[in-house]
Amino acid sequence: MILTTCAACAAPLAHDAPRCVRCHTRYCNATCQHDHWRRGHKQMCKKIHRGGNAEQYNADKKYKEAVAVAVEACADDTKGQTCFICTQALHWKTKEGLVRGCACRGTAGFAHVSCLAEQAKILVAEVEENNLGNDAFNARWRRWASCSLCEQEYHGVVRCALGWACWKTYVGRPETDAPRQIAMNQLGNGLQLANYNEDALSVQEAELAMKRRLGASAGHVLAVQGNIANTYQKIGRLEQALQMRQDVYSGTVMVRGREHIDSLAAANNNASTLNCLRRYGEAKTLLRDLIPVTQRVLGEGHLITLKMRWLYAMALHHADDAATLDDLREAVTTLEDSERIARRVFGGAHPTTDCIELELRDARAALRAREASPGGQ
Structure with a gap:
C-alpha cells in the first residue's frame, strides 16, 4: 500500500x-x-x-514484489515464450520472466511487466510533450491497464503489478498533477483485482480524501466512492457497501444520465451487493429493467453486459423457494448464452468467464434437482 x-x-x-x-x-x-x-x-x-525518498522507495520495493508474484503465477502459461515487445524470454535489465493476463490467444500477449510499463510511459510522455489533448491522453493511458494487442484489460496479479508500475512512475510528481492522481486510482484498482482488499481500501480512501481536498468534480468523487464500495463488498462490509452503492448510483444518474456507461456500471454494482445480501427480488427488478438498455448501449459482448446477465441469472436461481421452474430454465439459458459470449470475447482464463461457468454449473444442478423432484414446479 x-x-x-x-x-x-x-x-x-x-x-x-x-x-x-x-x-x-x-x-x-x-x-x-x-x-x-x-x-x-x-x-x-x-x-x-x-532511492527517491520514502514514497518512491516504497513504490519501487512493492513493484518488484508484485512483479515476482505475477511472474510466478503465470509461469506455467509462459514457459517457452518470448515478450511481444522486446522479443526476449528474460528482460535484458531486470531479468524478470514473462506474464500474460489478457484475452490474447495462442502465442500472442506474452510480455514483461517492465516492457508493458515502459511502453505505457513512453506513450503518455509523448502526449504530454506534444500537447496532443485529452482524447489522445485517455487512449494512451489505457496501456497502463490493457493489452495493446487484444485491447482487453489485464486482471489479477498482472494488473496489480502494472498498478505498482504506474504508481512508481508518477508518485514523484505534485499532488495536483493529473497523471499522479490517476496513477493512485490505477494502483487501488490493481490491488483490488488481485484481492489485496485491505491495501486497496487504504489507497482508495487516500484517493477520496485527496479528491475532496483538491475540489474534484462530483463525477470523479462518485467514481472513487464506487471503488470503495466494491472493496467494502469484497471484505464483507455489505450494509456499508449497499448504502454507498445506492448513493453512487443515484448520484451518477443525476450527473451522467441513466444510459451513461458509468450509470450502468453503478447499477450493476448495486445489483451485485443486493445479491450478496440475498435481496434477490430487488436485484431482479433492477436488472430486468436495465439489461435491455445495457445491451443496446454497450453491446452483448461488453463486460458490464455480461456481468449484468450473470447477476440476473444468479438472482433467478438463488431465490430459494421463490424460484420457479421457469426461473431456473431462464437462468440456465441466460448463463449458457453469456458463457459462450464471454469465452469468445475474453477467453476462458478471464475471471468473469470463470464466474459465469461456475454459476452455470450450479444453475444446471438446481434445474436438474427441481425437474427430478415430485411435482417438478
Whole structure:
C-alpha cells in the first residue's frame, strides 16, 4: 500500500503529517519520529533518500514484489515464450520472466511487466510533450491497464503489478498533477483485482480524501466512492457497501444520465451487493429493467453486459423457494448464452468467464434437482 500510516506506530496519518527532513518518512508526531530513529531508521534513512525518498522507495520495493508474484503465477502459461515487445524470454535489465493476463490467444500477449510499463510511459510522455489533448491522453493511458494487442484489460496479479508500475512512475510528481492522481486510482484498482482488499481500501480512501481536498468534480468523487464500495463488498462490509452503492448510483444518474456507461456500471454494482445480501427480488427488478438498455448501449459482448446477465441469472436461481421452474430454465439459458459470449470475447482464463461457468454449473444442478423432484414446479 502507499504510505498512509505512521512508520512508527501505524496510526492513520493526515496528508500534512510531520516527516523526516532527509527521506520524508512520515510520522504522527516528534515522539514517534524519535522512537523510529532509535529503532533502526537511522541506518535506513540515507538509503531511502538515495532511492527517491520514502514514497518512491516504497513504490519501487512493492513493484518488484508484485512483479515476482505475477511472474510466478503465470509461469506455467509462459514457459517457452518470448515478450511481444522486446522479443526476449528474460528482460535484458531486470531479468524478470514473462506474464500474460489478457484475452490474447495462442502465442500472442506474452510480455514483461517492465516492457508493458515502459511502453505505457513512453506513450503518455509523448502526449504530454506534444500537447496532443485529452482524447489522445485517455487512449494512451489505457496501456497502463490493457493489452495493446487484444485491447482487453489485464486482471489479477498482472494488473496489480502494472498498478505498482504506474504508481512508481508518477508518485514523484505534485499532488495536483493529473497523471499522479490517476496513477493512485490505477494502483487501488490493481490491488483490488488481485484481492489485496485491505491495501486497496487504504489507497482508495487516500484517493477520496485527496479528491475532496483538491475540489474534484462530483463525477470523479462518485467514481472513487464506487471503488470503495466494491472493496467494502469484497471484505464483507455489505450494509456499508449497499448504502454507498445506492448513493453512487443515484448520484451518477443525476450527473451522467441513466444510459451513461458509468450509470450502468453503478447499477450493476448495486445489483451485485443486493445479491450478496440475498435481496434477490430487488436485484431482479433492477436488472430486468436495465439489461435491455445495457445491451443496446454497450453491446452483448461488453463486460458490464455480461456481468449484468450473470447477476440476473444468479438472482433467478438463488431465490430459494421463490424460484420457479421457469426461473431456473431462464437462468440456465441466460448463463449458457453469456458463457459462450464471454469465452469468445475474453477467453476462458478471464475471471468473469470463470464466474459465469461456475454459476452455470450450479444453475444446471438446481434445474436438474427441481425437474427430478415430485411435482417438478
